Amino acid sequence: MLSLSAGHLETARRTLEPAVFDYYQAGSGEETTLREAAAAWQAYRLRPRVLRDVSSVDLTTELLGTTTESPFVVAPMAFHGLAHPDGECATVAGTGEAGCLSVVSTRASRTLEDIGAAATGPWWFQAYVMRDRGLTEALVQRAAAAGARAVVLTVDTPYVGRKHKVSGVRIAVPDDQFLVNLAQHLLPGAVGREAAEQDPSMTPEVIARLADVGGLPVLVKGVLRGDEAVRCLDAGAAGVVVSNHGGRQLDRAVPSALALPEVLEAVDGRAPVLVDGGVRSGTDALVALALGAAGVLVGRPILWALASEGADGVTAALQALAADLRHVMAVAGAAGTGDLDPSMVSKTLRPAD
Helix, strand or coil: CCCHHHHHHHHHHHCHHHHHHHHCCCCCCCCCCHHHHHHHHHHCEEECCCCCCCCCCCCCCEECCCCCCCCEEECCCCCCHCCCCCCCHHHHHHHHCCCCCEEECEEEECCCCHHHHHCCCCCCEECCCEEEHCCCCHHHHHHHHHHHCCCCEEEECCCCCCCCHCCCCCCCCCHHHHHCCCCCCCCCCCCCCCCCCCCCCCCCHHHHHHHHCCCCCEEEEEEECCCHHHHHHHCCEEEEEECCCCHCCCCCHHHHHHHHHHHHHHCCCCCCCCECCCCCCHHHHHHHHHHHCCECCCCCCCHHHHHHHHHHHHHHHHHHHHHHHHHHHCCCCCCEEEHHCCHHCCCCCCCCC
């Protein structure tokens, strides 16, 4: 599994334009949060069970009524068209072939209708509340019409985090890609980049509003505190995603791996809790699932796979993650995700490096 990820990473590094690779790879500030992500998962230790029948391991997962073949979910990421000519259409096709679920970004470089037509499996739509809220609502409605089964509202981006690695570097995203889902022929009125920027004045009332206009459940992504998770659920959220935006927003934000237990305790089973940030192996996913996560989002490794081998690379990466998880679950004495619980995870031996 690790060799596959490393292979895709190195191929992507050679294949992508340097500015594009840096844009995908960059974290905010001094990149402290980015560096800590994987180490935070590795700080946990496992308490395996023995003498269990693990001749077959079932990874089947249900997320808000959608059944998938494994708990891995492709995280929302912008501008897949910079990684592969088919962009998000290749990503959702490859994800579906692996039996997994995709979350499609507002900043997708293909239309929602084309993405929906290319999807071979279930997908959710990631939304930002934009300065022109009518744009957000129209996108949610279009996503629902195109086949999205849920909305993932990203809330940790009132302003885009400063990334020194790409400071002053213009990523060549022409307006016809940046605004592909906001083009005048698709939505009424003239739309510019400023209107499509995130709205820093949003409050929890937007959760119920988006659920109403789209007729879909809304999960809130970007939660790192238990009290904030409860606040989102009280406002109508159908679930939360523990996330620090891949280390791309507030530098020195707590790693998702360390925030997850607090959020799970506060939510107390009211709604599914998913997690992303630094998951690079089946063992990382095992820790997350044992702690209580309902699903695990994977980001950059999917972009590296897409840049390397297109849809087939996405499928291979997700299948490799599933195979790795199936193996470590068997060794840990779990025949299915239902066998995992917090008793299988020890407290951290040391802080994240």
